[in-house]
Amino acid sequence: MTKLSYITCIILNLCTFAVGTLLYVSQLESAVRVQPGRTTTLHCFTPDDGHFKVFWLKLQNGSALVLVALAESDKTGIIVGEKFQDASKYRLTWNQLSFNLSVLNIEQTDIAVYFCGIIIFNRMFFGNGTRLMFEEHFNGTGLVKEKEDHWSDHLFVYALLTLVPVTVASILLNIILYLQKTDTSKNQRFVRSHKLGAFAGFLLHVSQPESAVRVQPGHTTTLHCFTPDEGHFKVFWLKLQSSSAPVLVALAESDKTGTTDGEKFQDALKYRVTWNQLSFSLSVLNIEQTDIAVYYCGIIIYNWMVFGNGTRLMFEERFNGTEIIKEKEDSCGRSTLIFIRR
Secondary structure: OOHHHHHHHHHHHHHHHHHHHHOOOEOOEEEEEEOOOOOEEEOOEOOOOOOOEEEEEEEOOOOOOEEEEEEEOOOOOEEEOHHHOOOOOEEEEEOOOEEEEEEOOOOHHHOEEEEEEEEEOOEEEEOOOEEEEEOOOOOOOOEEEEEOOOHHHHHHHHHHHHOOOHHHHHHHHHHHHHHHHHOHHHHOOOOOOHHHHHHHHHHOOOEOOEEEEEEOOOOOEEEOOEOOOOOOOEEEEEEEOOOOOOEEEEEEEOOOOOEEEOOOOOOOOOEEEEEOOOEEEEEEOOOOHHHOEEEEEEEEEOOEEEEOOOEEEEEOOOOOOOEEEEEEEOOOOOEEEEEEEO
16 A cells, blocks of 8 residues: 555544544424424534535334435435425425425324434434424414524534634545545446436335344344345444434445444444345344344435334343344234244
């Protein structure tokens, strides 16, 4: 490797660290309450510098994560999810500083948690989510928004962002431009068409065989994710706990053997990921209360995101000392308990 390559790698690592420390996705409303039939707008504020993808995800109880829409920081176009292309129902606005989602004529199927996130340098960052719900005690105004009371945190973060050294931003931008110029073949593979994106989403499938895994504290289990056997894509695991934003566990690329571990999942004695171009497995060792969550496996391809149904990791209440219980769903949604002898 040349001296220039070493310098480039060092700079990239430093910039990635700086980006991971300073980037912030802000969803000011933790909850929005509105009457049926009304309209509301969910707000997402993004960094004002750097190249990244920004997206909205919808999460309903008992359902997989669904891509609502995706945009890129240096482009004005928006890729809209297959189920959200009705302009009389959903409207999106992207101005390189905020990515806002308006939901019109709100009905029961719209009641969900909406997460805004960004992807940059194989890293993913999320806002805390906005829960859309019906207003039980309507006061005549039609809309109640709950804002997070962490304004000092938001002001601190934004102030910090404005103080990022210009040299780091310049180096980062130059490296991105250099990589784009020297890798035009990858640029040609970007797909911006809604139809092609929907086509990719229709054909691709992410399979998480276990809908739930029950295990005793201190034990170890492995969560499985099966991916397409061809094409260029990124595959990742997200951890989602109640009342918390999703957290990136690990990410891999279809044409590479290495993996990128999330900031909180780099302890090899606690987490292990296995990637073999067909499956992306996550092992959790010495399971404790903080591991109890739903783990979603997903892929990113052609600016499109597809998710598995999620695997819920939970403690087994009726444990006889020899079994881990895994719950699988068939195509009809019926669950089957499978006992695995140790």
